Amino acid sequence: MELKHLNLTVEEIAPTRDFLLDYFDFEMKTEQGSNPEVLVSPEGFILTLMQGKDVTYPKTFHIGFPQPDTSDVDRIHERIKADGFKVPSPKQTPHGYTFYVKTPGNFMIEVLSH
Structure with missing residues (x-):
């Protein structure tokens, strides 16, 4: 069985949606401004963004976007960093x-390459 759908609640959909569209090649499947907004990745993963209030996630909660190789990780990192996001340099870990x-x-x- 493969996980192919995730719903995330966020306080502001628009900036979250734009971040995912800009850096992770999602495509809109609903109209902007709807609640929820549905995004689909080129691989068919369905990510739904729902607006909520006082949204918090556990400190260790994250979603991951595996990349084919390290150069893809570096490319995404450089784009995100150049756009002003605070992001640590990529590093090699056990996974x-x-x-x-x-x-x-x-x-x-998490952006990673195995």
């Missing part, structure tokens, strides 16, 4: 070459 970035929706994304 891959990786970095984490906090989204406008206040949850973490």
